[in-house]
Amino acid sequence: xxxxxxxxxxxxxxxxxxxxxxxxxxxxxxxxxxxxxxxxxxxxxxxxxxxxxxxxxxxxxxxxxxxxxxxxxxxxxxxxxxxxxxxxxxxxxxxxxxxxxxxxxxxxxxxxxxxxxxxxxxxxxxxxxxxxxxxxxxxxxxxxxxxxxxxxxxxxxxxxxxxxxxxxxxxxxxxxxxxxxxxxxxxxxxxxxxxxxxxxxxxxxxxxxxxxxxxxxxxxxxxxxxxxxxxxxxxxxxxxxxxxxxxxxxxxxxxxxxxxxxxxxxxxxxxxxxxxxxxxxxxxxxxxxxxxxxxxxxxxxxxxxxxxxxxxxxxxxxxxxxxxxxxxxxxxxxxxxxxxxxxxxxxxxxxxxxxxxxxxxxxxxxxxxxxxxxxxxxxxxxxxxxxxxxxxxxxxxxxxxxxxxxxxxxxxxxxxxxxxxxxxxxxxxxxxxxxxxxxxxxxxxxxxxxxxxxxxxxxxxxxxxxxxxxxxxxxxxxxxxxxxxxxxxxxxxxxxxxxxxxxxxxxxxxxxxxxxxxxxxxxxxxxxxxxxxxxxxxxxxxxxxxxxxxxxxxxxxxxxxxxxxxxxxxxxxxxxxxxxxxxxxxxxxxxxxxxxxxxxxxxxxxxxxxxxxxxxxxxxxxxxxxxxxxxxxxxxxxxxxxxxxxxxxxxxxxxxxxxxxxxxxxxxxxxxxxxxxxxxxxxxxxxxxxxxxxxxxxxxxxxxxxxxxxxxxxxxxxxxxxxxxxxxxxxxxxxxxxxxxxxxxxxxxxxxxxxxxxxxxxxxxxxxxxxxxxxxxxxxxxxxxxxxxxxxxxxxxxxx
Numbered sequence: 062x063x064x065x066x067x068x069x070x071x072x073x074x075x076x077x078x079x080x081x082x083x084x085x086x087x088x089x090x091x092x093x094x095x096x097x098x099x100x101x102x103x104x105x106x107x108x109x110x111x112x113x114x115x116x117x118x119x120x121x122x123x124x125x126x127x128x129x130x131x132x133x134x135x136x137x138x139x140x141x142x143x144x145x146x147x148x149x150x151x152x153x154x155x156x157x158x159x160x161x162x163x164x165x166x167x168x169x170x171x172x173x174x175x176x177x178x179x180x181x182x183x184x185x186x187x188x189x190x191x192x193x194x195x196x197x198x199x200x201x202x203x204x205x206x207x208x209x210x211x212x213x214x215x216x217x218x219x220x221x222x223x224x225x226x227x228x229x230x231x232x233x234x235x236x237x238x239x240x241x242x243x244x245x246x247x248x249x250x251x252x253x254x255x256x257x258x259x260x261x262x263x264x265x266x267x268x269x270x271x272x273x274x275x276x277x278x279x280x281x282x283x284x285x286x287x288x289x290x291x292x293x294x295x296x297x298x299x300x301x302x303x304x305x306x307x308x309x310x311x312x313x314x315x316x317x318x319x320x321x322x323x324x325x326x327x328x329x330x331x332x333x334x335x336x337x338x339x340x341x342x343x344x345x346x347x348x349x350x351x352x353x354x355x356x357x358x359x360x361x362x363x364x365x366x367x368x369x370x371x372x373x374x375x376x377x378x379x380x381x382x383x384x385x386x387x388x389x390x391x392x393x394x395x396x397x398x399x400x401x402x403x404x405x406x407x408x409x410x411x412x413x414x415x416x417x418x419x420x421x422x423x424x425x426x427x428x429x430x431x432x433x434x435x436x437x438x439x440x441x442x443x444x445x446x447x448x449x450x451x452x453x454x455x456x457x458x459x460x461x462x463x464x465x466x467x468x469x470x471x472x473x474x475x476x477x478x479x480x481x482x483x484x485x486x487x488x489x490x491x492x493x494x495x496x497x498x499x500x501x502x503x504x505x506x507x508x509x510x511x512x513x514x515x516x517x518x519x520x521x522x523x524x525x526x527x528x529x530x531x532x533x534x535x536x537x538x539x540x541x542x543x544x545x546x547x548x549x550x551x552x553x554x555x556x557x558x559x560x561x562x563x564x565x566x567x568x569x570x571x572x573x574x575x576x577x578x579x580x581x582x583x584x585x586x587x588x589x590x591x592x593x594x595x596x597x598x599x600x601x602x603x604x605x606x607x608x609x610x611x612x613x614x615x616x617x618x619x620x621x622x623x624x625x626x627x628x629x630x631x632x633x634x635x636x637x638x639x640x641x642x643x644x645x646x647x648x649x650x651x652x653x654x655x656x657x658x659x660x661x662x663x664x665x666x667x668x669x670x671x672x673x674x675x676x677x678x679x680x681x682x683x684x685x686x687x688x689x690x691x692x693x694x695x696x697x698x699x700x701x702x703x704x705x706x707x708x709x710x711x712x713x714x715x716x717x718x719x720x721x722x723x724x725x726x727x728x729x730x731x732x733x734x735x736x737x738x739x740x741x742x743x744x745x746x747x748x749x750x751x752x753x754x755x756x757x758x759x760x761x762x763x764x765x766x767x768x769x770x771x772x773x774x775x776x777x778x779x780x781x782x783x784x785x786x787x788x789x790x791x792x793x794x795x796x797x798x799x800x801x802x803x804x805x806x807x808x809x810x811x812x813x814x815x816x817x818x819x820x821x822x823x824x825x826x827x828x829x830x831x832x833x834x835x836x837x838x839x840x841x842x843x844x845x846x847x848x849x850x851x852x853x854x855x856x857x858x859x860x861x
Contacts, residue, residue, distance in 0.1 A: 069372065081380070088384035091337030092428045094738045096392025098330040099420035101399035102323035104411060106316070108400065112409040113313040116180045116238050117144065119271040120278060120310040121288040126301040127266035136270060136294060141287045143275040146178040147267030151258045152709070155208070155249060156217040156226065160695045163207060164248045164710055165218060169255040169263070173199070173235065178271040181252070182410075184234040191232045193254045198229040201250040203242040203408045205234060208249070220262060221539050221709045227261045229253065241314065242408040247712070247720065279311030281620075285577055301636065304567050304580050308654050315407045325808060326731060332508060333739050334427050338435045339501045370440055377436045381429040389416075389424060396420070399731075499790050506794025506830050507801050509736040513826030514802040515809060516729045518818040523718070525819075526650045528594035532561070532679035533690050533714045536697060539707040541674035548678075550700050554693055556682045561592050562675030564665045567655075569633040570621070578633065579620055581658045583611075585665040592679050595659070600626045600645030603661045610660060612645040617656035632658075639668060687715035744837040780839065787838030788831075795827050 075081070128147065136145045149169035154162040173181045173190045183190055184202040193199060198216065200208065210216055212233050219226040240250040259265050272291065277283040284307050292302040308314065359369055397414045404411040536551075544562045551560050564585040569578035586593050588605040595602055595612070603610060611630075618624060628643045647659070666672045682693055690713035701708050803820055810818035 067372075067375070084380045085384045085387065087337055088381055088428060088432055089388040090738060090741050091334045091431070092384055092388035092424050093392045093395070094330045094333035094337075095427050096388060096420055096424045097395045097399070097738075098323070098326045099423055100393055100396025100417060101403075102319070102326065102396075103417040103420055104397060104400040104415070105403050106319060106323065107417075108404065108411045109313050109316065109319065109407070109409050111412070112238050116182070117178055117273060118239055118311075119178050120274050120284045120307065121272045121291075122306045123270045123272070123288060123291060123295075123302050124304045124306075125267075125269060125295060126303070127264055127268060128270075128295070128300055129266055132295075132298060132300065133267065133270065135298070136272075136291055139287075139290055139294060141274055141276065141283075141290070143273040144177045145273075145291075146176065146271045148269050148271065149255050149258050149264060149266060150268050151220075151253075151261055151263040153218045153220045153261075156219055157208075162219070162698075165251055166248055167198075167218075167251050167253050167258060167261075167263075169258040169265075170252050171254060173252065178273055179237065179239045182236040182238075184236050186410075190235055193232070193252065193257075195254055195256050196227075196229055196260065197232045197253065197257070199233055199235050199252040200231065201237045201240045201252075201408070202234045203240065203244070204249045204251070207243060218261070221707050225262050229257070236408070236410065238313070238409045240408065242406065244406060245720070247716070274310075281307055281310055282577075284310045285579075289577055304655075305569070305578070306580055306654055313407075313409065314654075319403070319407075321809075322731065325805075328808075329508065329732065329736070329739070332504065334431065336501045336504055336739060337427070338431050342435045342439060366445065373440045374433060374436065377432050377440075378429060381432045385424065385428040388428065392420075392424065498786060499793065502787065502790030502834070503793040503797060505736075505739040506791055506834060507797035508739050509830050509833075510795060510798035510826040511801040511805050512729070512732045512736045513823050513829065514798065514821055515732065515805045515818070517821035517823040517826075518802075518806050518809075519729060521819050521821055522650045525596040525648070527714070527718055528596060529649060530679075530714060530717050531592045531594060531681070532559075533682045533685045534680040534693050534697060535677065535710075535712045535714075535717075536680070536701070536708060537677040537710040538675070539709050541671045541676050542706055543674050544678075545673070546704075547675060547701070547706065550704065550706075551678060551680055551697065553700070554680075554682070554696055556684065556689070556693075557680060558683050559591060559679075559681040561587055561590055561679045562662065563587070563590075563677050563679055564662045564669075564671060564674075565676045566634060566665065566669065568658075570617075570658075571631045571633060571638070573623070575631065579617070580655050581617065581632070582655050583632075583634070583658055583660055583665060585660050585662040586679075588661045588663060590662075592681060595647045596649070598646045598648050600643070602645055602647075603659060605663075607644070607661050608664055609639065609641045610644045610664075611641045612647050612659045613643055614647050614649055614656060614658075616649075616653050617658065618646070620656065634669065685714065687713070690715050740833065740837065744840065780843070783838040784835060787834040791827075791831050791834045794830065794834075798826070 130147070133145060133147045136142065151167040151169070153165055153167070155165045156162050170176060170193065172192060174192075181190060181199075190199070198218075200210075208216075210231050212231060214231050215228050216231055217226050217228050235252065237250060241248075243249060253261075255265050270291065272284075272288060274284055274287050285305075288305050288307060292305065295302050309316070313319075356369060360366075393414065393416050397411075400411050541564075547562075548560055551557065564583075566583045566585075568581050568583055570581050571578045586603075588603050588607065597612075598615070600612070602612060611632075613624065624630070624643060626643055626646065630641055630643065631638050632641055633639075641660070649657070666674065680693070680697075682689060694711045694713055698708055698711055799822070802822070806818040806820055
């Protein structure tokens with residue numbers, strides 16, 4: 062048999078179902094927010110690392126002059142080398158139709174099962190990888206998003222000049238965790254036999270070497286030193302290394318971005334827990350104030366303070382257990398769903414569904430530990446009242462109004478209607494409760510508005526990134542072509558406004574002692590270009606007459622923190638060393654495998670003996686809507702192909718913009734999810750406050766009833782009170798959103814760009830939150846208002 066105390070606990074949990082549900086939901090939202098973030102990103106980061114490590118990922122890639130197996134054997138004998146694998150490559154386009162061709166990189170591998178570096182896995186668990194035969198092709202599974210091709214179908218691939226087309230049989234899809242997904246690279250990755258590459262017009266010889274190291278696998282300096290020894294070996298044997306790429310060895314290419322996103326989401330999850338704790342304190346305080354008489358009666362019949370405290374603590378535990386029963390499965394499913402979503406976007410496998418121990422422990426803490434901690438103070442305060450104090454509490458005028466300066470200021474207001482003044486007075490009767498409610502709603506509003514401002518900052522960042530590609534059509538060639546051949550063809554298209562010749566190339570930025578180097582890509586627009594608007598952080602941009610000036614970015618500074626404005630550096634281009642001076646630093650969003658360094662077209666073409674030629678051409682047209690851009694792209698490709706100019710790639714400005722937006726929108730969407738969860742906590746808090754206010758003013762409502770107040774009058778007082786609280790919180794939330802936006806801009810910018818985002822204040826965020834706050838206030842006040850309006854005079858006179 063349960064004792065009287067525990068029967069009362071159960072009775073309290075079940076008798077007021079609305080209040081019980083409110084407390085459970087307030088705890089459950091906090092548990093869900095923490096579990097959603099921790100489960101999702103714990104699984105994400107863990108499975109990303111597992112899938113990456115088991116593939117035996119390369120630490121460095123060297124692009125070289127042709128070499129054979131004997132050279133590869135010699136490389137494997139070098140100190141520090143664990144595995145070295147050579148691959149041939151073919152660059153072409155998958156022909157889906159005459160006007161739809163997608164760039165593809167083919168890697169020549171003899172047998173997928175024999176790979177030692179960058180291992181391939183079946184596209185689906187439990188599957189197998191078929192043996193590659195001649196004239197057969199395997200695609201990385203990220204190609205499924207754009208290829209409507211099944212196993213057994215044939216597909217046509219052409220070289221970049223379009224003169225040679227080959228038809229291959231698709232024998233399946235594989236999972237290559239080291240391949241950059243199509244959504245980011247806009248390039249398909251596929252695998253064929255070396256003989257197939259030769260049949261397509263390529264070479265049997267290897268053109269790149271993939272390395273793994275024995276020790277210090279994540280030490281970038283160590284990996285570069287090993288790669289340098291391989292370069293020296295090539296040179297001694299008469300070969301050449303054109304480019305060395307070492308990018309985050311031992312880590313998935315998206316690991317840093319994912320960790321940064323997990324940190325930001327974790328901070329917002331912690332804020333939701335903080336708000337949930339506020340709500341619990343508020344609710345428990347109101348609950349105890351409602352039960353003051355019951356506490357007095359229990360003490361009068363011999364109840365000890367410790368027994369009463371234990372009883373109410375068990376009630377809080379009961380709330381927490383029920384909240385966990387709701388939130389734990391939902392947070393696990395939602396977190397796992399997020400992990401699967403990210404895994405599909407970033408092209409890695411997610412393991413079976415599970416609850417990570419850290420996530421489980423944190424959810425137990427949030428579901429039971431924090432509610433107990435939050436309830437201790439109000440429980441101690443409520444149970445310490447004397448019997449006389451408890452029994453003399455009548456519930457009329459509790460929380461007296463008019464004692465301080467603020468109250469007297471409110472009383473002096475004359476321009477508001479009497480009902481509005483009563484609502485204002487009632488709102489501030491319980492000031493501690495009011496402060497907790499306002500804090501919850503204010504913080505929720507500030508976070509929501511700050512996230513909207515962050516989206517605006519991302520829009521600015523995207524526009525800044527697009528400032529490097531202001532052209533509508535970007536045409537890349539397989540080699541330098543004379544502008545007098547290209548320009549007349551490009552300018553025949555109607556609507557052409559601007560045509561510019563750009564140059565590009567790769568190089569090695571040597572260290573001060575010339576013992577190591579960093580691969581870079583040189584981009585050279587004309588010094589008077591109107592198709593680029595860089596975002597400068599320091600220094601200046603390229604100007605007419607600059608001879609050996611370069612502008613670097615934050616990505617290069619991350620790899621070479623010793624560089625600064627005014628430094629002279631040595632860059633090796635085509636095996637020749639040239640001195641350059643750093644004149645500026647620019648900012649560009651996103652991650653890059655190889656840092657981009659800008660210089661002038663005039664100087665680079667003179668240095669490389671390509672004066673009057675271009676490796677790519679950028680065009681601006683009018684109109685420049687996506688359909689017009691796509692039409693121009695198709696026209697240019699056909700016209701240039703007709704005169705024998707080999708085009709490697711044509712992209713439109715619309716494609717570049719869509720790619721940038723897709724990347725940043727993922728972060729913004731997740732932040733908005735968290736802000737909605739926080740808004741839910743705020744709404745629950747307001748609903749609880751209004752419910753408790755109605756309960757505490759039951760006798761006052763009876764008095765108003767007795768003197769003729771109608772149902773509508775009573776309900777409107779409660780609704781207006783809720784609206785006033787919502788509007789006040791909106792004002793404070795808007796003000797708090799400004800510093801919070803700066804903090805978010807700094808944290809997100811440093812995580813993704815190595816520099817803070819530009820602060821953007823979006824009035825739309827304030828307006829959306831105001832409308833949302835009024836809706837939340839109305840919904841939160843509706844049930845209490847309805848309850849108040851239904852009270853009869855007899856019920857309120859009998860209220861205890």
